[in-house]
Amino acid sequence: MRKNSRRVRRELKVWGRLKHDTILPLWGVATDFGPYPAMICPWVENGALTGYLERQESSLSSHDKFSLLNDVALGLQYLHSKSVVHGDLTGSNVLIYGNGRACLADFGLSTIILEFVGTSYFTSSIRGNVRWVAAELCEVSEEDELSLSPECDI
Template sequence: MSSVFEIPICVPDLTDQIVKDNPTPVAAGDYADIYKCSWNSPSESSPVAVQVVRVRHDSEFLPKKGDELRQEIKVWGRLQNEHILPLLGIVHGDDPLPGLVSPWINNGSLIELLKSHHETLTRHERFRLLQDIASALQYLHAIAVVHGNLSGHNILVDSSLRAFVKGSGLSTMLDEIAESESYEARQGDVPWRAPELMKGNSSGLPTSQSDVWSFGCNMIHVLSGQEPPEIPAATAAAHPYQSRVPPFPQNVSKEDLSFLQQCFSIRPADRPSADQILAFVREECLRCMPEVPQTAEATEFSQWHS
């Protein structure tokens, strides 16, 4: 199926330029494996990540997985924002579906970064990470795209501590969700999932408001180092709203706490918009920006021009 997979014209086929560094995946999720590869373009060789959907050639789910992958490529391939990981192209191999090629990010996921660097991050670095995530979210919502799985697994951080949201997974056009009677939402990472997406609540479809709930979970994680807790299925089913609100960290400012409480409003319509999120974290990022020491020359210059 991979060799005849219909590729959107905006996404290049890089099959002849991609070489696996190792046949063993470096990471594996619920639906896909990630391989570290080399992209040998005509001008240079660059490390890249290739995500391959895990499905057998004889699987009855192959047509459905293929349709989902086409939709993912269609949406991800058109996203252009400095804090959304770009889709560089696709690659055909032995698997039934093509792999998705994106830049290789050395520091890995936000979860991995916070496990190893939480104690050393400054408040400014934390809010700069949140500003990067909010910038990506604001862009998505402005073009009517829901991410749907904004978990720490889908946020990558580079060596300069800048964050990039993965466009793969649940990115879906809002108008297509509204018009599709057969749309089935793949469940996002449970601890980051808004209560209205739990089974038995509403339609279970991701929305821009459920993305905001997930952002709040990431904000708590970035500020406190606490991952959203796993909730037993029975508890979540019996008390979907009360059990889903993560515990608020004790060492945050009143302003941070007030904003977090808005992100976790039970009524989705009461949650802040992505524009409001970006404005809040950008202001906090500027507020805690470290002062740059002035040199003697700069001090003299400011005296002459005061």
Template sequence: MNQPIRGYTLTQWVGSGGMGEVYQAYHTATQRTVAIKLLSRMEQAERFRNEAAVQASLRHPHIALVYEFFVENGLSCLVLEYIEGPTIEQYIRKNGPFPEETAWKLLAQIASALEYLHSRDIVHRDLKAGNIKIARPGKAKLLDFGLARAATSPKLTHEGHLIGTASSMAPEQFSGRSSSASDCWALGVLLYEMLTGQPPFGGNTQSETGRRIQKGDYLAPHKLNPRLSKASERLIDRLLTVSPDRRMTARQVLEALHHPALLNAPDWMGPVRKWWDRVKP
């Protein structure tokens, strides 16, 4: 597509999202390089407008900015901050696990973004390694609010319909429910992947992955990374807790990252609860 769209010249294809194609673009008048998301599925137009409305209201150093949203010749366009750098998923695929110190730094940045969202009654609902870019120098940026839900968002999902990426979904999302606690489960999945290079809930089929998630059945991360600290293991354990009411919040994660001694307090009932989650029918 060589024809400029409202002053934006598309310069490079970046990738595909759940609802459209993403391009790098340049605006001659402002001399700004941006990312433009073009809606490719017209049946998703209402969700696309909701993404624009939710993300445009946000200002946080670890959330990608929205500059504008418009419809040009029937084409819905979302203009976003362009972020140079790989996603966390791309980094892991190329380099393997992150050093623990780096993983904690990135986790703190994303937890800060989640705490900001949750304080505004916004749930991201699709937090995953592929939706977080690492800008230079080591600054995480949360992307893709296509599934985000704010208190003021219209109801766009039928009751019981699954929303999210299966491997990062919390147990309750398989029943069509989601909350800020669901984002925190996904934060635990993200930390596990950053520290081991592997997703915690593998499976040959989506139903097998779902069964393991709903049981909280994952391989202890130190078996994949023997150098892992006890603090990281406990943090993962307290995020990948089946009951959303017992899961750490984004604010608690931030507190634990700043004061790791908080993770040293023994959780005597934790192993019992984990065992019950795995054996209960």
């Protein structure tokens, strides 16, 4: 529990310092919801990208779809410029505002690249959505350490 609490605090510090239009802002933290802090962020009207595309499939133009893709790419570019790897980028972690613009969310696997002299490591097994995990992370044996890099987000 103490290890998880430290990890949550570290992730909140990472998220809290990120300021960009394509990154879901962290407004604050509440601690009255159990053992872990609750993250407070704005409500994103259209929800996750996956559901948004299903609901809007017939009404989205190629330009609208490219705009969403561009927002995701800008968000990743910003994260990587701040030495942050998202680590779990899926349609469920891309949220769509009421104006149709996308932002990246759920930094539960994010990590600071420079933390371990240029490379971040996760011990144990692959976390996040295995369907979308970078192929190179699947080639690591259970005894080895996983090395996340900006390329894993791509």
